[in-house]
Amino acid sequence: MTQELTTPGPTMPATRGADAHAEPVVTNPKLGMWLFLSSDCLFFGAFISAFLLYRGRSQGGPSADDVFDIPFTSATSFILLMSSLTMVLALAAIQRGDHRRLRIWLLATALFGATFIGGQIFEFTEFTREGLKLDTNLLGSSFFVLTGLHGAHVTVGIIWLVSLWGLSMQGLLPTAHAERIEIAGLYWHFVDVVWIVIFTLVYLMPR
Amino acid sequence: MTDDQSPDSGSSVAEKVEHEVEKVEHELEEAEREVEERLPESVTTPAPGLLPGEVSPHPSPFRYVMIAVILVVVTALEVAVSYLEDTIPDALIVVLLVVMAVIKFGLVASWYMHLKTDKPIFRRFFVLGIVAACLLYLVVLMTLHVFS
Numbered sequence: 001m002t003q004e005l006t007t008p009g010p011t012m013p014a015t016r017g018a019d020a021h022a023e024p025v026v027t028n029p030k031l032g033m034w035l036f037l038s039s040d041c042l043f044f045g046a047f048i049s050a051f052l053l054y055r056g057r058s059q060g061g062p063s064a065d066d067v068f069d070i071p072f073t074s075a076t077s078f079i080l081l082m083s084s085l086t087m088v089l090a091l092a093a094i095q096r097g098d099h100r101r102l103r104i105w106l107l108a109t110a111l112f113g114a115t116f117i118g119g120q121i122f123e124f125t126e127f128t129r130e131g132l133k134l135d136t137n138l139l140g141s142s143f144f145v146l147t148g149l150h151g152a153h154v155t156v157g158i159i160w161l162v163s164l165w166g167l168s169m170q171g172l173l174p175t176a177h178a179e180r181i182e183i184a185g186l187y188w189h190f191v192d193v194v195w196i197v198i199f200t201l202v203y204l205m206p207r
Numbered sequence: 208m209t210d211d212q213s214p215d216s217g218s219s220v221a222e223k224v225e226h227e228v229e230k231v232e233h234e235l236e237e238a239e240r241e242v243e244e245r246l247p248e249s250v251t252t253p254a255p256g257l258l259p260g261e262v263s264p265h266p267s268p269f270r271y272v273m274i275a276v277i278l279v280v281v282t283a284l285e286v287a288v289s290y291l292e293d294t295i296p297d298a299l300i301v302v303l304l305v306v307m308a309v310i311k312f313g314l315v316a317s318w319y320m321h322l323k324t325d326k327p328i329f330r331r332f333f334v335l336g337i338v339a340a341c342l343l344y345l346v347v348l349m350t351l352h353v354f355s
Contacts, residue, residue, distance in 0.1 A: 092267075192315055193320075
């Protein structure tokens with residue numbers, strides 16, 4: 001255990017008795033992130049429901065069976081799952097005080113995320129080429145809005161991870177600030193669990 | 208200020224009030240200390256090396272990798288099941304896919320998001336969001352006869 005980990009830092013509350021007005025153990029940033037994720041469930045729920053509502057009701061234009069490429073989307077889903085693994089490994093690294101591995105895992109997570117987004121852009125381009133656009137039919141509207149919003153969340157996560165990587169490169173992310181990695185990780189894993197739901201309900205469910 | 212209130216009596220009243228305020232503050236501090244002492248140690252003091260809000264240590268990297276392996280296997284099973292459309296009834300496929308998605312969701316939330324090792328307050332918030340979303344949109348979808 002490094003000294004940094006055991007010494008109360010900006011994100012590690014002081015122990016009882018050390019300070020009469022000690023920071024609460026549940027910190028505001030982490031609680032705030034959980035509250036945000038809780039509200040984001042309702043946000044994504046609305047768009048998933050819209051997709052389910054419009055499923056099979058399209059008039060004209062290509063259907064899901066015509067455009068979906070399950071093996072390709074399975075591969076990108078696998079990449080996003082692996083990015084969750086590298087994210088927790090980044091957290092484990094900073095908790096051990098291993099900043100070199102922290103940077104490697106952060107960069108790997110961002111690269112996996114970027115690969116997923118690249119796959120999504122390729123998929124959207126292919127769908128458009130096959131005649132499914134945002135305004136073609138109900139499938140196009142509900143699919144592009146739902147998966148596009150998820151992609152926007154992933155993009156925000158990538159920017160966040162690269163920023164953390166940059167901070168670590170400059171030595172501005174000490175072990176005592178491990179909670180920053182944990183909070184970014186919570187966001188990243190949430191994006192992953194939302195994709196687990198989207199992948200099952202949108203791509204794999206019998207049509 | 209009236210004639211019968213000399214500056215001396217005014218300052219003595221101020222002193223009295225100040226004294227009373229100090230007394231109340233002291234009593235409050237005592238009560239706060241008493242409450243803190245009655246709370247379990249885990250509520251008020253983080254264990255050494257733990258992140259804020261963490262009750263027990265995070266899993267080891269080996270366990271993280273094992274969970275990733277399970278996630279990959281379940282995903283592969285999901286994809287395989289989706290290709291059985293003409294072999295088994297659609298209702299069974301739906302049930303299997305939902306069960307596998309719930310397993311994956313639970314694994315990521317419990318182990319990677321550390322809901323298993325963190326304070327229950329985070330789990331309560333997250334479950335509240337999920338349950339609220341499921342209930343709300345189930346009612347909406349049922350009202351619009353999506354499942355009929």
